[in-house]
Amino acid sequence: MSYVIGLRCRECGKQYPQKGVHVCELCFGPLEVEYDYAAMQGKVTRESIEKKDRNLWRYRDLLPCVEPKAGLNSGWTPFKRAHNLEKVLGVKELYIKDDSANYPTWSYKERVVSVAITKAIELGYDTVGCASTGNLANSVAAHAAQAGLKAFVMIPHDLELGKVLGSLIFGPTMVRIQGNYDDVNRLCSEIADKYKWAIVNVNLRPFYTEGAKTFGFEIAEQMGWKLPRHTVVPTAGGTILPKVYKAYQEFIKLGLVEDNHPKIYSAQAAGCNPVVEAIRAGRELIKPQKPKTIAKSIAIGNPADGFYVVQAVKQSGGWGEDATDPEIIDAIKLLAKTEGIWTEPAGGTTLAAAIKLIKSGRIPKDESICVSITGNGLKTVEVVQDALDRPESIPPKLEAFDNFIRDHSNQKDATKADGISAAVIAGAVAATI
Amino acid sequence: MAVKVRIPTPLRTLTNGVDIVELGGANIGELLSDLCNKFAGMDKRLFKQPGELNRFVNVYVNDEDIRFLENLTTPIKDGDDVSIVPAIAGG
Numbered sequence: 001m002s003y004v005i006g007l008r009c010r011e012c013g014k015q016y017p018q019k020g021v022h023v024c025e026l027c028f029g030p031l032e033v034e035y036d037y038a039a040m041q042g043k044v045t046r047e048s049i050e051k052k053d054r055n056l057w058r059y060r061d062l063l064p065c066v067e068p069k070a071g072l073n074s075g076w077t078p079f080k081r082a083h084n085l086e087k088v089l090g091v092k093e094l095y096i097k098d099d100s101a102n103y104p105t106w107s108y109k110e111r112v113v114s115v116a117i118t119k120a121i122e123l124g125y126d127t128v129g130c131a132s133t134g135n136l137a138n139s140v141a142a143h144a145a146q147a148g149l150k151a152f153v154m155i156p157h158d159l160e161l162g163k164v165l166g167s168l169i170f171g172p173t174m175v176r177i178q179g180n181y182d183d184v185n186r187l188c189s190e191i192a193d194k195y196k197w198a199i200v201n202v203n204l205r206p207f208y209t210e211g212a213k214t215f216g217f218e219i220a221e222q223m224g225w226k227l228p229r230h231t232v233v234p235t236a237g238g239t240i241l242p243k244v245y246k247a248y249q250e251f252i253k254l255g256l257v258e259d260n261h262p263k264i265y266s267a268q269a270a271g272c273n274p275v276v277e278a279i280r281a282g283r284e285l286i287k288p289q290k291p292k293t294i295a296k297s298i299a300i301g302n303p304a305d306g307f308y309v310v311q312a313v314k315q316s317g318g319w320g321e322d323a324t325d326p327e328i329i330d331a332i333k334l335l336a337k338t339e340g341i342w343t344e345p346a347g348g349t350t351l352a353a354a355i356k357l358i359k360s361g362r363i364p365k366d367e368s369i370c371v372s373i374t375g376n377g378l379k380t381v382e383v384v385q386d387a388l389d390r391p392e393s394i395p396p397k398l399e400a401f402d403n404f405i406r407d408h409s410n411q412k413d414a415t416k417a418d419g420i421s422a423a424v425i426a427g428a429v430a431a432t433i
Numbered sequence: 434m435a436v437k438v439r440i441p442t443p444l445r446t447l448t449n450g451v452d453i454v455e456l457g458g459a460n461i462g463e464l465l466s467d468l469c470n471k472f473a474g475m476d477k478r479l480f481k482q483p484g485e486l487n488r489f490v491n492v493y494v495n496d497e498d499i500r501f502l503e504n505l506t507t508p509i510k511d512g513d514d515v516s517i518v519p520a521i522a523g524g
Binding site: 011022023024025026027028029030179182183186189190192193285287288290302304305307 | 439441444452516520
């Protein structure tokens with residue numbers, strides 16, 4: 001059964017029925033799905049959730065869909081204790097929520113797309129689309145192919161090759177637009193007006209964003225029905241952070257977890273930090289920026305939900321931090337060498353920001369911390385291409401091998417502060433002084 | 434002087450379904466005043482208070498966000514393209 005009451009404007013409160021509409025016609029405020037939490041009491045329980053399959057739909061009572069139609073194998077990604085990173089950073093309890101292993105296109109976007117495509121089918125659309133920095137396009141293309149829907153993906157013209165091919169392989173119509181994401185985004189809003197498509201992050205946005213809650217639900221359940229005291233989340237358009245906060249609050253409201261006053265922190269690239277800048281300045285107003293960073297997946301200079309990120313961070317008692325491109329690359333390498341996870345620059349940004357928040361004392365070293373990894377490094381090989389030494393080749397002779405090993409062995413203990421992690425930590429310290 | 438202004442779907446209930454209207458003014462503020470004068474109810478949709486746009490209203494002049502220009506005092510000239518666009522989610 002569905003506990004959805006309908007849609008409600010977050011700004012002025014006007015109510016709407018469930019349909020393909022994303023902004024309030026009165027004030028342009030974003031619409032939010034409203035649930036009947038009272039009716040859930042005693043029915044949506046730890047047991048009722050644990051009985052369901054291990055995918056994101058195990059939280060379907062808190063999602064705006066009648067019957068799942070997409071993403072039946074998506075979600076329930078690894079959540080692990082990061083013992084090696086704990087040693088490097090000198091913290092007591094650190095977790096990684098790892099959506100670089102999300103199915104089928106290796107990013108957190110499976111969550112929002114599974115819900116949006118299910119809703120598109122429910123509402124009778126035969127065509128879906130998106131404005132994307134890459135990951136969303138990959139996910140929309142894959143899920144649309146599986147669901148037998150037509151797909152149009154609109155992306156900035158200069159994306160990483162892995163992200164371009166990672167969509168094209170599924171056969172959507174791709175439109176590469178000469179401009180940055182914010183230009184693509186604006187165009188898509190006009191496209192959504194003109195074409196009768198389900199553009200997942202435009203006219204299906206209220207449903208789409210709800211899917212992001214499953215990232216937070218999984219953290220809570222996988223931690224053993226507890227919440228981390230501190231959760232660091234990357235911010236681009238501002239979808240996931242407020243929804244992780246909402247997920248935590250919903251579980252608290254339903255009595256599924258204890259309220260330990262979880263704090264949420266926003267991570268951005270220094271080359272595109274409009275939200276972190278607003279948090280630092282104590283402003284709610286987001287000043288848009290022209291992005292300039294290698295973290296293209298989070299290079300959104302005019303974040304639609306930036307205001308709600310600032311609000312969630314403030315309400316929770318969290319903070320915001322940014323990372324420079326070299327810090328992002330160092331953090332990508334650190335995560336790989338300590339925890340065996342290869343993330344894209346968005347993940348590097350989040351880890352680098354977490355490190356800086358720990359070093360500056362914003363996040364205490366003796367409390368539980370969760371770092372959100374939302375994308376996979378295999379899609380963005382370009383960013384580490386020059387940061388890794390590729391070895392020369394040798395002839396197939398044992399002597400040559402012996403010589404090579406003598407000169408090149410670099411199997412150091414990853415938990416000791418080697419060149420890379422020392423640089424990250426030193427950089428973090430330097431930046432916070 | 435006439436400038437074409439693109440009206441997004443949520444506001445077309447006020448413009449009888451018309452998606453592009455021709456308006457006059459020396460800057461964006463004047464242009465939007467003209468829009469508000471021509472169509473009843475527009476004022477409340479666009480402005481939080483006089484001189485302050487609602488948080489989720491974005492205005493573009495020839496594809497540039499007015500917040501990168503001079504906000505409501507951004508000058509406009511004949512033939513400029515102006516769009517009013519609701520903010521939308523990331524990707």
